[in-house]
Amino acid sequence: MSPDSLGRLTRSNLFWPVLALILLLAFDAIVTPGFLSLRLQDGHLYGSLIDILKNGTPTALIALGMTLVVATRGIDLSVGATVAISAAVACSWIASSPDPTSGGAALVGALLALALVVVLGAWNGFLVSVLGIQPIIATLVLMTAGRGLAQLITDGQIITVANPLFAQLGGGFVFGLPVSVVLAAVLFALVALITRRTALGMLIEAVGINPSAARLAGVRARGITVAVYVFTALCAGIAGLMISSNVTAADANNAGLWIELDAILAVVIGGTLLSGGRYSIVGTLVGALVLQTLTTTVYTVGITPEVTLVFKAVVIIAVCLLQSPKTRELLRRRRPAIRPEPVLEGVGRP
Amino acid sequence: VNRDVTDVETGRPEVGRRVPAAPAEVPAPRSGGTPPRTARLRTLTSPRVLPVVVTFVLFVAMFGAGSARYDSFFSGQVLLNLFIDNAYLIVLAVGMTFVIVSGGIDLSVGSVVALSGVVAAKLLSAGWSALPVLVLVLLIGLTLGLAQGLVIHFLELQPFVVTLAGMFLARGLCYVISVESIPIRDPLFTAIAQGSIPLPGDTFISPSVVVAVVVVAVGAYVLHATRFGRTVYAIGGNQHSATLMGLRVGRTKVTVYAISGLCSAIGGLLFAVYSLSGYSLSAVGTELDAIAATVIGGTLLSGGVGLVVGSLLGVLVLGLIQTFISFEGTLSSWWTKIVIGLLLLVFVVLQRFLVRRPG
Numbered sequence: 278m279s280p281d282s283l284g285r286l287t288r289s290n291l292f293w294p295v296l297a298l299i300l301l302l303a304f305d306a307i308v309t310p311g312f313l314s315l316r317l318q319d320g321h322l323y324g325s326l327i328d329i330l331k332n333g334t335p336t337a338l339i340a341l342g343m344t345l346v347v348a349t350r351g352i353d354l355s356v357g358a359t360v361a362i363s364a365a366v367a368c369s370w371i372a373s374s375p376d377p378t379s380g381g382a383a384l385v386g387a388l389l390a391l392a393l394v395v396v397l398g399a400w401n402g403f404l405v406s407v408l409g410i411q412p413i414i415a416t417l418v419l420m421t422a423g424r425g426l427a428q429l430i431t432d433g434q435i436i437t438v439a440n441p442l443f444a445q446l447g448g449g450f451v452f453g454l455p456v457s458v459v460l461a462a463v464l465f466a467l468v469a470l471i472t473r474r475t476a477l478g479m480l481i482e483a484v485g486i487n488p489s490a491a492r493l494a495g496v497r498a499r500g501i502t503v504a505v506y507v508f509t510a511l512c513a514g515i516a517g518l519m520i521s522s523n524v525t526a527a528d529a530n531n532a533g534l535w536i537e538l539d540a541i542l543a544v545v546i547g548g549t550l551l552s553g554g555r556y557s558i559v560g561t562l563v564g565a566l567v568l569q570t571l572t573t574t575v576y577t578v579g580i581t582p583e584v585t586l587v588f589k590a591v592v593i594i595a596v597c598l599l600q601s602p603k604t605r606e607l608l609r610r611r612r613p614a615i616r617p618e619p620v621l622e623g624v625g626r627p
Numbered sequence: 628v629n630r631d632v633t634d635v636e637t638g639r640p641e642v643g644r645r646v647p648a649a650p651a652e653v654p655a656p657r658s659g660g661t662p663p664r665t666a667r668l669r670t671l672t673s674p675r676v677l678p679v680v681v682t683f684v685l686f687v688a689m690f691g692a693g694s695a696r697y698d699s700f701f702s703g704q705v706l707l708n709l710f711i712d713n714a715y716l717i718v719l720a721v722g723m724t725f726v727i728v729s730g731g732i733d734l735s736v737g738s739v740v741a742l743s744g745v746v747a748a749k750l751l752s753a754g755w756s757a758l759p760v761l762v763l764v765l766l767i768g769l770t771l772g773l774a775q776g777l778v779i780h781f782l783e784l785q786p787f788v789v790t791l792a793g794m795f796l797a798r799g800l801c802y803v804i805s806v807e808s809i810p811i812r813d814p815l816f817t818a819i820a821q822g823s824i825p826l827p828g829d830t831f832i833s834p835s836v837v838v839a840v841v842v843v844a845v846g847a848y849v850l851h852a853t854r855f856g857r858t859v860y861a862i863g864g865n866q867h868s869a870t871l872m873g874l875r876v877g878r879t880k881v882t883v884y885a886i887s888g889l890c891s892a893i894g895g896l897l898f899a900v901y902s903l904s905g906y907s908l909s910a911v912g913t914e915l916d917a918i919a920a921t922v923i924g925g926t927l928l929s930g931g932v933g934l935v936v937g938s939l940l941g942v943l944v945l946g947l948i949q950t951f952i953s954f955e956g957t958l959s960s961w962w963t964k965i966v967i968g969l970l971l972l973v974f975v976v977l978q979r980f981l982v983r984r985p986g
Contacts, residue, residue: 352787404975408976408979409979410975410976410979411928411929413732413787413928414922414928414971414975415975417915417918417919417922417971418968418971418972418975419968420915420968421915421919421964421967421968421971422964422965422967422968422969422971422972423968424961424964425961425962425963425964425965425968426961426965428959428961428964429959429961429962429965433959433960433961529961538791541787541788541791542788542791545788551785551787551788552785581802581806583799583802583806583907584799584802584803585799586795586796586798586799586802587795587796587799587800587802587803588799589792589795589799590792590793590795590796590799591796593788593791593792593795594778594789594792597784597788597789597792598782598784601782601783601784602783603781603782603783604782
C-alpha cells in the first residue's frame with residue numbers, strides 16, 4: 278500500500294472503529310477457539326457472532342434513529358424511556374386482552390405501542406423545532422417523565438406475556454437468522470437508501486449545519502426536525518418491542534435503561550459528530566457492533582461483567598481521541614510530514 | 628481543522644447578541660445602598676432572575692399547599708428535613724451550576740458520588756483513619772474532574788461524551804473495588820451521621836447540612852463575586868467572544884470541571900455519611916436529579932445564565948415533591964418522576980419565552 282493511501286485510510290472516519298472491531302474479534306478468536314464458527318441447527322444459525330448481532334440489535338436500531346437526530350445537531354435522551362413505554366403498552370394490551378395468546382392481540386398491542394411512541398416523538402420534535410428548546414433539555418423532560426409513565430401503565434409490576442406471535446419478534450428466526458436482526462438490517466438498508474439516494478440526507482445535514490440558513494434556503498427545517506425525532510421514537514418503540522418480546526415481559530424499571538447512552542456512543546464511535554451536519558449510517562452500525570462485541574468479549578474472557586464499564590470508558594476515550602481533529606493536528610505537528618512507517622506507531626502512543 | 632467548531636459557534640446569530648448582557652446583568656443585587664423600588668422590581672423580573680423568583684414562589688406555594696392538606700406538614704422540621712435528606716444533592720447541584728453556566732454538562736457526578744462512597748468505605752474497613760480517607764476521596768474527585776476538564780478543553784471533545792466516559796469509568800472502578808455494599812463503622816463517620824445540631828423551636832439539623840450550606844455560600848461567592856465567576860458567565864455566553872476579550876478561557880473551563888469533581892466527592896462523602904455504607908449501585912441517575920434541580924432553579928442549559936441559590940431552590944422543590952408523596956402515602960413512587968418531568972417542562976418553556984428567541 279502506498280504511503281499516501283495509508284495516510285488517507287487512517288484519516289478516514291471509519292478506519293478506527295473498524296480496526297477496533299477487527300481487533301476485538303481477533304482477540305476473541307484467539308482467546309476462545311471456535312468463537313468465529315457458526316453452526317446450523319434446525320435450520321437456524323447459532324454461534325457467538327449471531328449472539329453479538331442479536332444482542333446488539335436494539336441498541337443498533339436506536340442508534341440508527343439517533344444518527345439522524347444528531348445529524349440535525351440534536352440529541353434524544355428519551356429513547357430509553359420510549360423503549361420502556363413501548364414495551365409496557367404492548368405487554369399490557371396483550372396481557373389484558375380476552376385471548377392473550379392470539380395473534381390479533383399481539384398485532385394490535387404492537388401497533389398501539391408504535392402509535393403512542395410516534396406521538397411521543399412528535400412531542401419531542403415539537404419542543405425542539407416549534408418552541409425552539411435545546412434538544413438535550415427538551416428530551417430530558419420525556420426521559421424523566423417517561424419511565425414514570427411506563428410504570429404508571431404497568432402499575433409498577435413486571436407484566437409477563439405468553440404470546441407465540443409476539444415472542445417471534447425477539448426469539449424467532451427467518452432465513453436462518455433472528456427476526457430482530459433481519460428487521461433491523463432492512464431498516465438500516467432502507468434509511469441508507471432513502472437518505473443517501475435522495476436529497477433527504479443532504480437536507481438533514483443542512484439543518485444540522487445551520488437551521489436558519491437551511492430554512493432561508495427553502496429547506497423545511499421544522500418538518501425535517503420533527504420527522505427525525507418521530508423516526509427515532511419509532512426505532513426506540515420497535516427496539517422496546519424486541520426487548521420485551523425477547524424476555525416475554527415488560528419491566529418498566531429496567532427495559533432500555535441507559536440504552537440512550539449506548540446509542541449515542543455508537544453514533545459517536547461511528548464518526549458522526551455531536552455538533553451535527555455530518556453523519557454516517559455505516560459508521561453507526563460499526564459503532565453499535567463495537568460496543569456489543571466489547572461487552573461479549575468481556576463476558577467470554579470471564580472478567581466480572583460489571584467491569585465492562587471500565588473497558589467501555591477506555592474505548593470511548595480512545596476512539597474519540599483518535600477521531601478528534603485536534604489530536605490529529607497535535608500528532609501531525611509532532612512528526613515529520615511524509616514518512617509512512619511511523620503513522621500507526623505514532624498514533625498508538627499519543 | 629478547527630473550522631467545524633468555530634462555524635458552529637459563529638454561525639448562530641443569537642450568541643453574539645446575548646453576550647454583552649450576560650456577564651453584566653447577572654449578579655445584580657450587589658450594589659451598596661438600597662436601590663429605588665422600580666430598579667429592584669426590574670431586577671426581580673429580569674429574564675435572569677425571574678426563573679429563580681418563580682421557583683421560590685412555587686416552593687412557597689407547594690409548601691403552603693402541603694400545610695393546608697396535611698396536619699403535621701407545616702413545621703420547621705419538615706423544611707429542615709429537606710436539607711437533611713438532600714444535603715448531598717445540594718452540593719452536587721452547586722457544582723453542576725458552575726459547569727452548566729459555563730455552557731458544559733457533567734454526567735459523571737452520580738458515579739463519582741458512588742466511587743467516593745466505595746473508596747471511603749473500603750479504606751475505612753481496611754483500617755485507615757478517617758482524616759486521610761477524607762482527603763484522599765476529595766483528591767480523587769478533584770483529579771477526575773480536572774482530567775475531564777483538561778480533555779474537554781485541550782482535545783476539544785464534547786463535554787457530553789467526555790463526562791459520559793467519566794461516568795462509565797467511575798462506575799466501573801466502583802465495581803472493581805467492590806461489588807457488594809461495604810458498611811462504614813468508623814467512629815468519626817458514625818458520629819457525624821448520628822450527630823444533630825439543635826436549633827430554636829425544637830428543631831435540628833445534621834452536620835451534613837452545615838457542609839451543604841457552606842458549599843452553597845462559597846459557590847455563590849465564587850460564581851457571583853469573583854473575576855473567575857464572571858469569566859464562567861462570559862464563556863457560557865459566548866466562548867469565542869470570551870477568548871477574543873482575552874479572558875482565561877482554558878484555565879476557567881478546566882477549573883469548572885475540577886470544581887464539579889470536588890463537589891461530587893464532597894457530595895459522595897455526605898451520601899456515605901447519610902447511608903453509612905459504600906455501594907457501587909448507589910446514586911444511579913443522580914446526575915439527572917442534579918441537572919433537573921439546576922434547570923428548575925433557572926439555569927439555562929445553553930450556558931451564561933444561572934444562580935447558585937436557584938439550584939438550591941431547585942433541589943428543595945425536588946425534595947418537596949418526595950415529601951408530598953411520602954405524606955400522601957397512597958401515591959406510588961413513579962409519580963415523582965412524572966411530576967419532575969412536568970416541572971422541567973414548565974421551566975424550560977418559561978425560560979424559552981423569557982430569554983430572547985434565537986435565530
